[in-house]
Amino acid sequence: MQNRKGEDFLKLKDLIENIDVLETNVGDFDKDITDIAYNSKNAKEGSAFVCIKGFKTDGHEYIDEAIQNGARLIVVDEFFDTSKIKGKIDYIKTSNTRKALAVMSANFFAHPSKDFLLIGVTGTNGKTSTTFMIKSILEAHGQKVGLIGTIKNMIGSKEIEAQHTTPESYDLQKLFWQMRNEGVDSVVMEVSSHSLELFRVYASDFDVGVFTNLTQDHLDFHGTMENYFSAKLKLFGMSKKRVINADDSWGKRIIEMYPDCMTYAKDSNATVCARNIKLYVNKNQFDLWYNDKKEEILLNIPGLFSIYNSLAAAACCILLGIELDTIKKGLEELKAVPGRFEIVESNEKFTVVIDYAHTPDGLLNLMRTVNEVADGRKVLLFGCGGDRDRAKRPIMGEIAGRMADFVIVTSDNPRTEDPLKIIADILEGIKKTNVEYVVIPDRYEAIKYAIKNARENDFIVLAGKGHETYQILKDRTIPFDEREVVKNILKELRE
Structure with a gap:
């Protein structure tokens, strides 16, 4: 080498x-x-x-x-x-x-990140979608782009499987080195709080740091929200320029620390904002405003949270000197982000959507979007990961009970924990509501139950796994791609 x-x-x-x-x-x-x-x-x-x-x-x-x-x-x-x-x-x-x-x-590796534009995106939710959007805009601008994140790593159009949201520092610098050698102009990457706290991105040369939001997650690692925030904050001390969500309370604190940052928000006093918003089942329309300039955007990814992600991406690229018409082109050319409000194609009279939402805020935003577009019952299937923050489980249970018409509580990635104990934590929150629910620990059987009992116009939401193609059990990891699971179950029920 x-x-x-x-x-x-x-x-x-x-x-x-x-x-x-x-x-x-x-x-x-x-x-x-x-x-x-x-x-x-x-x-x-x-x-x-x-x-x-x-x-x-x-x-x-x-x-x-x-x-x-x-x-x-x-x-x-x-x-x-x-x-x-x-x-x-x-x-x-x-x-x-x-x-x-x-x-x-x-x-x-001779400090490879100094040889291209490096953009880091951090926050509890929205990192993956925002990085995909920035990549699409940069490519519309004619750049060769590297992507590092939860779903996959990419050099241009070439895919490399991702093991962690942010690789260990040696692996990251080696990946930067490889990207530099293959002629990338810019790299956009998800930056997790773990990677910041564990110095994985230390000694990397960030040109822009982007903040999406901060809500409860990873408290098993950080202990408190203040510690979690302090970890995220490290990115902005390492970045030459900053893009911050002005609608987020934690974002407001960052803005006070870095008053020269670029801000974005929905319908508020920020540098970049969205107005005239229209939400649909499979798309969004809105007006993107920057100072006195406007572009009408047709976004192929539904949900209000997707508009926030597109504002973050647009603000970042405006900061880099990219024109609004190129930003519009880049956003509109992105057809989907794997596992983010991903609708499973079928000829059924009900809708099945797969989403990675695995935090209280993520689940709340997901169900708000569903409530905006669903005509029939809202059926929510979800679980919580084992060996992770227990405190969020009853919170997510209560959100599920408030936002859905019917809830199926199942397993996510139980890891070394007893799935029934994880479910018991979730039920503490669900029982505070009046929602009808059922417990089916086996996720395959739970999805089968949801589809078998679906009514016309039902909107079935499979939350928590998203892009993942596996399930982590106590003693093994098994293949589990929910797109394939749904298709197999539909085929099985038709036979």
């Missing part, structure tokens, strides 16, 4: 430039380092191994394995007893190995 100037190595002194060195036994800083590993299994001859404390394992426990695999340098954190490795190999002690990994990775 070649990096700077086509070389297959980097001098150690260049690799560790700008990292915090607290202690070292390195004698020769001119020696060559061939690669970086944060998993001991990936260490190879001449590489540097950076010890990362994960949620389940600690890289410091695998130093010997990394050495056996050929590591030439070990990077440890300030609390590690270096007497355990003295005499075995060169080491560097640093205050934060996650931060060191990010800086070293950027150094190794």
Whole structure:
């Protein structure tokens, strides 16, 4: 693997430039380092191994394995007893190995994000759709665009499967390097709160940071909403320019901190706004306003939340100097975002829609959209993920009970938790309402029940899985693409 100037190595002194060195036994800083590993299994001859404390394992426990695999340098954190490795190999002690990994990775790949326009989108909801919209606008502007996010990574039209919303810092810098080598002009990426807190995007050169909204999620990781907000806020300290949702209460706080930012909102005092909004089952119409300029937009993605996402994308691209007619072209050419209010094509007299909504605010916005466009009963099928924020479960249950006519409570990705205990948490909220509901833990059977008992004009909403093509159970991950599930069930019921 070649990096700077086509070389297959980097001098150690260049690799560790700008990292915090607290202690070292390195004698020769001119020696060559061939690669970086944060998993001991990936260490190879001449590489540097950076010890990362994960949620389940600690890289410091695998130093010997990394050495056996050929590591030439070990990077440890300030609390590690270096007497355990003295005499075995060169080491560097640093205050934060996650931060060191990010800086070293950027150094190794010659800071690729400096060679293209980098846009980061953060927020609880809307990140995926907003990045797809920005990509479409930039492509309408004639750019070759890289995309990094929840659904997939892309270089132009070439797809690369995504493992995390935001990759680990080494993998991210390697992906940037690959994108630069393939001639991208700009990269738009989702930036999760985890990635900001864990320094995955540290040492990346952000030209624009975009904020969509902040609502309850990931409190199992962050603990409080203030901590969650503080993590998101880091992106805007790293960005040269900022685009902020002025209708969001947390967004208002960011605007106070960065008064020179670009703002967007619906029908309010912001730089970019939407007026004359018309919502339909499979599209939206609205007037996009920027100062005294207006463009009529026909958006192929329904829902008020989609208008907010398009405003975020438009504001970002206006900030980059793109004209409104190009923004209109880019927004209107985007036909859909996988798993975001995605209507399953069928010849039935009812409608089935798949959506990724998995937070209280996401579910509320989804059902508000359904209420705007549905003629018949609103049937909502959903669950909550295991090993994640428990506090949101009864909240989502209450929202479901208030917003739907009939609720089917089922499993999402239960992971290592008992699905029935997750469902019990959801029912605490549902029981505060008068909605009729049924519990069917097996998601396939739950979807089958919804379709088998559908009435004419029913609007069946499958929430939580969206673009995912799998289900994570306690002991295995199984294929589970809801588009295919729905089609198979319809075929089965017709036979």
